[in-house]
Structures are given as structure tokens and as C-alpha cells.
Amino acid sequence: MWLMVDQDACLGCASCEAVAPEIFSMNADGKAEALNEVTEDQKATAQEAIDICPVSCISWDEE
Numbered sequence: 001m002w003l004m005v006d007q008d009a010c011l012g013c014a015s016c017e018a019v020a021p022e023i024f025s026m027n028a029d030g031k032a033e034a035l036n037e038v039t040e041d042q043k044a045t046a047q048e049a050i051d052i053c054p055v056s057c058i059s060w061d062e063e
Contacts, residue, residue, distance in 0.1 A: 002061040003034040003046060009057035016049040016058060024049060032058070 003023065005016075012030040016023075023046055027033045038046045050058045 001038045001043070001046075003038060003050070004059050004061045005032045005034060006057040006059075007031050007033075009055050011055055011057075013054060015052050015054065019052055020045045020049045 005024075007029070010031040012026065012032070014026055014032065016032050017026055020042070023035060023038060023042060024032050025035055050056075050060075
């Protein structure tokens, strides 16, 4: 599964990267981006990052 980050809504607070550095990094624009596909073992951590985001700009990519 992949995660999507709404680049227009992202504040660049890096809370997702702090919770899940293996899943997120900050890009050159100072916005979060998903690094790679989320494994089964990472799902709970990914959901924690989604839940902690202050602007709710991270979501599961259902496609």
C-alpha cells in the first residue's frame, strides 16, 4: 500500500517523518513525501503518522 501526501495542505511540520522516518522524508520544498510502499509491518506506524498530522493531509492511496 502507498500513502499520499496532499502537497498543498502539508505544513512541513515533519511530525510524520518523526514518527515514521522509514516511510516519510521532507522534500526540497519542505513538504512531506512517502518514500516507498508501506509493508504489512509498517501499517500501524503509517496509521500513527496519518493520525498525528495536524492538517490531516496524509491518506492511504486505495488505487
